[in-house]
Amino acid sequence: MIDFNKYNIIFEGLCHYYKIDLSSLTFIDYESSSLHYIKLFDEIYHRRNWTQAMIWITNKLIDYRLTSIESLLVFKSHCTSQELFANTTTNYFIFVREGLYINNNIGTSRRILILKELITKSAVDFKDIEVLAKKAPQNEDASINDFFGSRNIDLFVRYLQPYKNEGSIRVIINSLKNFDKYFSILFPTKKSLFLFESGGDFSNYCGRFKKEIQNITSLSNIQKDKIKLYLDLLKSFYYETYKLSKGTLEEDVELVLDNLFEGEDE
Numbered sequence: 001m002i003d004f005n006k007y008n009i010i011f012e013g014l015c016h017y018y019k020i021d022l023s024s025l026t027f028i029d030y031e032s033s034s035l036h037y038i039k040l041f042d043e044i045y046h047r048r049n050w051t052q053a054m055i056w057i058t059n060k061l062i063d064y065r066l067t068s069i070e071s072l073l074v075f076k077s078h079c080t081s082q083e084l085f086a087n088t089t090t091n092y093f094i095f096v097r098e099g100l101y102i103n104n105n106i107g108t109s110r111r112i113l114i115l116k117e118l119i120t121k122s123a124v125d126f127k128d129i130e131v132l133a134k135k136a137p138q139n140e141d142a143s144i145n146d147f148f149g150s151r152n153i154d155l156f157v158r159y160l161q162p163y164k165n166e167g168s169i170r171v172i173i174n175s176l177k178n179f180d181k182y183f184s185i186l187f188p189t190k191k192s193l194f195l196f197e198s199g200g201d202f203s204n205y206c207g208r209f210k211k212e213i214q215n216i217t218s219l220s221n222i223q224k225d226k227i228k229l230y231l232d233l234l235k236s237f238y239y240e241t242y243k244l245s246k247g248t249l250e251e252d253v254e255l256v257l258d259n260l261f262e263g264e265d266e
Contacts, residue, residue, distance in 0.1 A: 206235050
């Protein structure tokens with residue numbers, strides 16, 4: 001069994017996130033990650049965008065009089081030679097508040113280190129700030145990928161069981177596993193069809209993957225339609241199981257299942 005505490009993994013329902021310990025943070029690869037939330041004192045910013053989170057935290061530090069525009073304009077970071085703040089808009093700088101703009105051309109990992117420096121400079125106790133992020137599977141430990149990939153396959157099998165027999169389910173899983181190798185080449189940060197925890201997120205990549213499948217000349221149209229239906233079923237599973245997206249399913253689950261197994265023996 002994996003010791004999730006070792007990796008600072010926090011669960012919300014079935015979804016896992018990484019609690020970023022700013023007090024002991026060194027360079028950790030959070031590129032292609034998304035923010036889950038950032039909490040300062042009793043206020044929470046619940047968005048995925050790191051830049052917008054930096055804007056929020058900067059404004060809060062100013063509002064709490066823990067720093068000032070003048071102080072930020074001369075603020076230098078140890079992890080980048082780039083200018084972080086400016087008093088006018090230029091290339092890559094976006095609006096924070098009147099007289100203050102922030103550099104939007106900095107990678108996520110360095111942005112988190114800059115956040116640590118900014119918190120330290122503002123004399124905020126690290127216990128008063130909490131950051132949860134979703135790492136890209138490419139940047140997670142192999143044992144973590146193995147665990148959550150296997151869990152999703154197991155949950156997907158259970159999801160299918162009320163509808164179809166063991167043989168049909170095995171065909172779906174094996175077919176998706178075969179195409180999973182191709183998916184990992186096209187989308188290396190996501191790494192696998194089975195490492196998603198959001199219907200909306202998977203739907204985005206599913207649509208792009210279908211377009212790539214359509215261009216495979218070695219597949220017949222029947223084979224292409226079949227794997228697309230398998231992908232639609234996996235998408236339905238993610239929406240129904242994780243319920244993180246507010247979107248509506250493109251196909252009703254029953255309809256997908258009926259089309260998927262039309263003509264197959266039970």
